[in-house]
Amino acid sequence: MxxxxxxxxxxxxxxxxxxxxxxxxxxxxxxxxxxxxxxxxxxxxxxxxxxxxxxxxxxxxxxxxxxxxxxxxxxxxxxxxxxxxxxxxxxxxxxxxxxxxxxxERLVEINPFDGLRAPKAAKPLPKALAVDDAVQLANFSSSSADAAQAVDARLEARDRCMVELLYGCGLRVSELVGLDAQAGPASLGWIDLQAAEATVLGKGSKRRSVPIGAAAMAALVQWLQVRGQLARSDEPALLVGQRGARLGAVQIRASLKARALAAGMPTHVHPHMLRHSFASHILQSSGDLRAVQELLGHAHITTTQIYTQLDFQHLAKIYDAAHPRAKKKQ
CATH class of the missing domain: 1.10.150 (DNA polymerase; domain 1)
Incomplete structure (x- = not known):
């Protein structure tokens, strides 16, 4: 060398x-x-x-x-x-x-750098969409003439289902990739329409079930009605591409990025941002940190606590905008 x-x-x-x-x-x-x-x-x-x-x-x-x-x-x-x-x-x-x-190699007697650590880097707060932006992204529908074509309409139904599951259930992209349309002997995760639940395999090979809300259920049902026209006959995956095989994480990121651009989102949107948005919005509405921990599948509450800082930022903005004592004198 x-x-x-x-x-x-x-x-x-x-x-x-x-x-x-x-x-x-x-x-x-x-x-x-x-x-x-x-x-x-x-x-x-x-x-x-x-x-x-x-x-x-x-x-x-x-x-x-x-x-x-x-x-x-x-x-x-x-x-x-x-x-x-x-x-x-x-x-x-x-x-x-x-x-x-x-x-x-017996060239030194001790490791002088053992136990020596750098100062801890400040952890950046997760980036979450505003509620209105998240809803706009989920509800977005292309109005172009090309979207009337059958395959485009199917992919649009799939992508809306994808967004609703990421934002409505707080899934990791790996959990979404692993979802099957229904439970099977080799399934990592699956959809239970009757129970309105998604069962996923999270970090540490831990399973959890998360509820699917009404909007996500509607998008899911709409996608399932056309999924069979794209999916291979032996393909168990919930989300498939134009060739009928399971979508990968790279494809999901690309589809989400394109949808966010078309929907006019003010920032780059990636799958984990929708998970952050899910957690932040649930916490803002309920204040129940333990529930958010369970829904996200975090092993430790300290991992979830970062969303309390996002919640405080949200409250601080409301205070700054609404409280007369927060406004600076002219």
Whole structure:
């Protein structure tokens, strides 16, 4: 493998700096034994070169690096180079892996980066549609002449069913992909029309049943009336494509994106945004966090609690718009 160097150095006209032999050997190990992707190897090479640079500038020998020196190098990532928490975490992960390998090769006695962690990155709040936008997306119907064609009408019925199940039931895209039109011996998930429920297989192979509301049931029934005209005779999947086979997650994302654009949504819409919208709107209406946890299939209530922040943002906007004391004096 050729010695690695940072692309920005070459762009500035500087001579590419080769990695020291042990670091280059680790990069070869990551390429051959761990089979890292080319992009990952570039990231590893950059992190290793940064370690070499920082240690060299501070007069530290890499093979005798001590924990207090490792902490000093980590501090430089944050203070001098001003890396964010995620980039810091990535660098420290590469450096820990390097010293783990050096230890296995008996080139170092300790891993100075063991136990050293980057500052926690602030978790961004999930993005949810406003209620009116979510309803508009679900109710959207193409008015173009081409939509009158049989196959387009079928796909439109399918896509409306898709949106209603994502937003009306709070499903993950993987759960939607796994739904069969009815229960079968190999089904991961299925629809029970009589009980108005969808049974899905969530994270950790945990099953749960979620109610299907009236609007989603109407869209589901409409789709099932034409599904047989598209689906192969032996295809159990609820949602199928034009070739009659089960829709995959990529196809669902693409269909949802196209529908959202046609419906004039103010932002890019993806399947998980509809799940966020479901949780946020249920919480705004009921205030029952435990119920939202059960409906979403979260193992821990702490995962669901992020929606209380969205709920507070919603209430704060109402307050700012309606309360006379919230308005600034002119």
């Amino acid at each position: 050729k010695p690695a160097h940072r692309s920005e150095q070459g762009a500035q006209g500087e001579e590419p700096q080769p990695l020291a032999a042990p670091l280059n050997a680790y990069l070869d190990y990551a390429r051959v034994q761990r089979r890292l992707a080319p992009r990952s190897l570039v990231i590893y090479a950059d992190a290793l070169l940064r370690l070499q640079d920082l240690a060299g500038q501070s007069g530290m020998a890499l093979l005798t690096l001590r924990p207090h020196q490792a902490r000093s190098l980590a501090a430089k990532l944050h203070g001098e180079i001003e890396l964010g928490p995620r980039s810091m975490a990535l660098h420290l992960s590469v450096w820990r892996g390097l010293y783990r390998w050096l230890g296995a």
